Amino acid sequence: MTSQSTETNPGPHASPTHRLRLELDGRGTGAYDGFWWPHSRDLASELPGLLTTLVPRLGSIHRVIYHTDEWATAPRKLDFAGRQVRLDGYRHMAARTLEILGVSGAHLTLQVITPLAASDMTTAEQRWDSEGGAGRRSRGWTRGRTAAY
Template sequence: MTATYMRQCRQPSTTPHPRPRLRLKPKAPTTGYVDGAWWPHSDILAEELSNLLAVLTVRLGPIERVIYNLSDWAKTPNQVQLGGRTVQLSGYTGQPLDTIQVIGTNGPKLILLVIPPETAHDSAHDAMNSAAARDNAGTIEDLLRDMIENDG
């Protein structure tokens, strides 16, 4: 996480989360670094991905890989199964903090701002809506700073 906003680890959920908390920019030429925002329920990436990737498959087609920053998530396996397919999970320290990249098998990709799970509801929704606005060209740092200031 960024130095100004530390993520507290959460335990895996005992109940499934039926819908991911996700906002995407409209399907059109986009502006800015991110294509939308995702607000997971925990920092257990493998647990969080099944519902998210099922939704993103509609836009990207079959998913091949998810790239994430190692510092953002609890220990994560190298792959997960989704609809009979193996999705590679690649953690790097060079991946921008507070983001994931989701890459389809035919090349399309989405970069999502990741809202920390413990973020207050109103602040998280404001940040998600900002990140998903068609004309938003803010950086990751801008989007998170605005969220922290609104949360403060």
């Protein structure tokens, strides 16, 4: 899989603007086209920055599909770049997934790393370090493994 970062993978010292990593496999075999780290659960306020970043790849965007239980209540439409983008929330959609559809038919599927999940991961890593790392595995955390999202 080739990685094309529009922005870099956020780490503990990353700039707040580095919130998107696209991993595009030319064969189209991956479940996700990339990962997105929003700052909050307010979809309407988070989307403009994400969509601005994705317009060069997708062209005009007409629809965003999301899991309703993971976001604060969002409007049905969002004004963006002179057009209205339809926001469709579903409970039966895959968890922590966001689908962005362009007018041209192009689309991306992103795995959303929610603010809570990122916070939990940081806490787990801090616990790992404070307990001596590899010497203590009783709590189920192992170095190099990510928490299930």
